[in-house]
Amino acid sequence: MNKLPLAALLALSLSACQQSNDVLVVGTNATFPPFEYMGGTDGSTVIGFDIDLAKQIAKDAGKTLKVENMNFDSLIVALNKGKIDFIASGMTITPERQANVDFSEPYYEATQAVLVQVNNATINTEADLKDKKIGVQLGSTGDIMAKSLTPAVTAFNSGFEAVMELNNGKIDAVIFDKEPAQSFLAKNPTLKQVPMTFTTEYYGFAVSKDNPELVATINQSLNKMKANGEYQSLLSKYMK
């Protein structure tokens, strides 16, 4: 490196800057259909509702979107290390997270859902979950909620894995956000959802506290998409 002429070094660092100026890096965990999941022709592209919103946000900012797929519980760390510019990952706005990151305006209203095996007759109410084994995604709001109900919580890197364990009878229930839970249900006829009412959650895009400009850009873009019908058409495209 120290053998490079100064001009070459300058050119290198300049091109690095320019690249990062044209690109907006979004972090996600693509195990959360229909918000973010693997798809495309060969199944190796991250697609979904959040990704389409993020693409438009990048476009409005005059940049191209780069998607970084990682574990859900690594996202806030990656954001605060500057590895990604924002998080689009069905992330619920919570006071605990707001201590570490800023959020855009809410862009989706959600709630938790409980899945059990279709022949399960013992789990009908929240109280029934008390002495049961519950599977969740690590670091999710479902994880926090489950831990408030029972000590027997197993946290997986994805909701898919929790659902597999439920199918195998290793756990009694899965607590997960309602839309992805319903998409898992559609693929697993051996499971059912137990109707229970939990608090309302709101998803937001997370941005570093050092980057209030990006929060403003995202909010502007969201408001534009809501006004011009784009938001609504993405809802119809992804939500069943």
Ligand code: ARG
């Ligand atoms: N809404 C929940 C939370 O914020 C779960 C989000 C999980 N997202 C994902 N892409 N896996 O904790």
